[in-house]
Amino acid sequence: MMKEFGFRGISEVIATTISKSGEPNAAPIGIISDGNLSARVYTNTQTYANIKATKKMVANIVDDPMLFVLSALMKLSLDEFRMDDGNPVLKAAKAWIVFECSIVDDPKCATVILLPLRKKILKRSIQPVNRGFNAVIEATIYATRYLVMKDPKYLGWIEHCEDIVIKCGGEREKEAILKLKEFLGGK
Ligand SMILES: Cc1cc2nc3c(=O)[nH]c(=O)nc-3n(C[C@H](O)[C@H](O)[C@H](O)COP(=O)(O)O)c2cc1C
Structure with missing residues (x-):
């Protein structure tokens, strides 16, 4: 297994x-x-x-990085x-x-x-390592922690993840980090 x-x-x-x-x-x-x-x-x-x-x-x-953002922060x-x-x-x-x-x-x-x-x-598709994808996952964890602890250090770390997504992510990673930022903007 x-x-x-x-x-x-x-x-x-x-x-x-x-x-x-x-x-x-x-x-x-x-x-x-x-x-x-x-x-x-x-x-x-x-x-x-x-x-x-x-x-x-x-x-x-x-x-799909968007599914991590949506399921962690929204419904x-x-x-x-x-x-x-x-x-x-x-x-x-x-x-x-x-x-x-x-x-x-x-x-x-x-x-x-x-x-x-x-x-x-169901699918054995190849997924090369992508720093943008990993950065979305990190940013999503920081967002869940920020919501509970309200420590602004997490916002700084999310900014850093966003830089990586902009540099290395594909379209879906960029959409996902935007969704995360929009969500946090309303908090
Ligand atoms: C990548 C990632 C991993 C997570 N791992 C856990 C975990 O192992 N245990 C946990 O309780 N929450 C974990 N969380 C946080 C939950 O997903 C988050 O609290 C979520 O809003 C809970 O949703 P629910 O109330 O619908 O169950 C993780 C979040 C992310 C982004």
């Missing part, structure tokens, strides 16, 4: 979950590989509430999801894995142990 999907260290995926009432949700989450697979999930997120309710999480491997449109055997998956996923989750609770940030149930690889 780890080899097939390239999981190592911490790998950033978009986790999709559904609420008890069946509403899908998406958020970037880091999958931790240390012999087993797990995640650390903040208990104030919808992702945590959904995992708690359903004991399921889908890890979507995606290469993904329902059109981005489809159901596969009762599990919400992203239409844009290159691969996905449905996990059974067991929660080791903690007031702030729970550990979620992930046991693979089902998996699918």
Whole structure:
């Protein structure tokens, strides 16, 4: 599993979950590989509430930087999801894995142990290393931290990421960083 999907260290995926009432949700989450697979999930997120309710999480491997920005900071449109055997998956996923989750609770940030149930690889497209793409991911993490901590150092770091996106990113990376900046501008 780890080899097939390239999981190592911490790998950033978009986790999709559904609420008890069946509403899908998406958020970037880091999958931790240390012999087993797990995640650390903040208990104030919808992702945590959904995992708690359903004991399921889908890890979507995606290469569209915009999906990271939208799912981290805003809400993904329902059109981005489809159901596969009762599990919400992203239409844009290159691969996905449905996990059974067991929660080791903690007031702030729970550990979620992930046991693979089902998996699918749909697209094996080549993705050369692109600093612009990586910079969008970094900027998105800083944006989520800025929203919680309001420390202006994150805004400076986001500026630095933006410079890299302008220099190295493609159109989609540029659109994604613009979306992020627009969103932060309203905060
Ligand atoms: C690349 C990336 C990785 C992230 N990894 C995690 C993580 O491992 N655990 C977590 O709780 N939040 C993580 N976050 C933050 C959540 O995605 C963010 O708080 C999100 O708004 C939660 O959405 P939700 O309330 O819809 O679940 C990450 C954000 C980014 C951009």
